[in-house]
Amino acid sequence: MYHAIVRSKVRALWRVTGDGSGNYHPAVAMAAPDLRFRFIGDSVLGAELRGPEAFADWFEQANRRFPGMRLTLTDVVVKGWPWNTTVVVRLRIDATLADGSRYENEGIQWVRIRWGRMVEDTVLEDTARLERAWQRQELATSGT
Template sequence: MYHSIVRSIVRTAFQTLSEGDKADLNSILKLFAPDARFSFSGEHALGGARQGHLSIRAWFERFQRIFPEIHFTVQRILVSGWLWNTLVNTFFTVQAQLPDGTLYQNEGLQVLRICWGKIKEDHLFEDISKLQNALRCLETHGVQEAGADPL
């Protein structure tokens, strides 16, 4: 039962992110522990590691500005462990229309560690070359933050 609840929460979070710049970030950020760690693989505008609510909020706000219309499809969610130490692996696809008319498509993996109902660690992995190509396209078409250094 507990694992089903965790899968539902994760699926809902990805659905919320699929609302793009209209997504309610507070509904996602309340899932994180105050000292949570969040990382996104690679050296690019969305890459790097951060810790704590303010830093994580800044990342999600940047994400919304860079990809105001994005769609996630959860492929599979694997949950193991108990309330005090739960491991979640989420396999997903993502797509967004780019300003040059091409479609950004990628596959990703999210690795979460949840303790007592709060995310303590969230690590995201995508094909970095595909993401970097999309970020370059966005920067070329006026989304300057897409070419910024990591937060």
């Protein structure tokens, strides 16, 4: 029963944070004071940071760089108990870039939750595809 509740809450959270509106606040509200967030890879969104404030800053940057980006949860797996829950999410990412082209990607998120607070969040995405999209975005917005 616990796993079904967590899956439902994760799906609801992704419906809000992934709808393209830029509303990342519910995700930041789940962050524990010692949250460790990593976006793996050398890309414009690559990061390794700690704490809810830095997490919120990362979301703000991501939303500025890719406004309207939509994140659709396609699968979620939950294991563990309230004091040490692991959630693995598979995501589909899509956006319309400033030049009118489409950006599509997929990613995996690995989250550890302790008593309802996110203590670890690691995201893996195809960073080569992300970088190509960022280059197109930069060209379109820089006017060159």
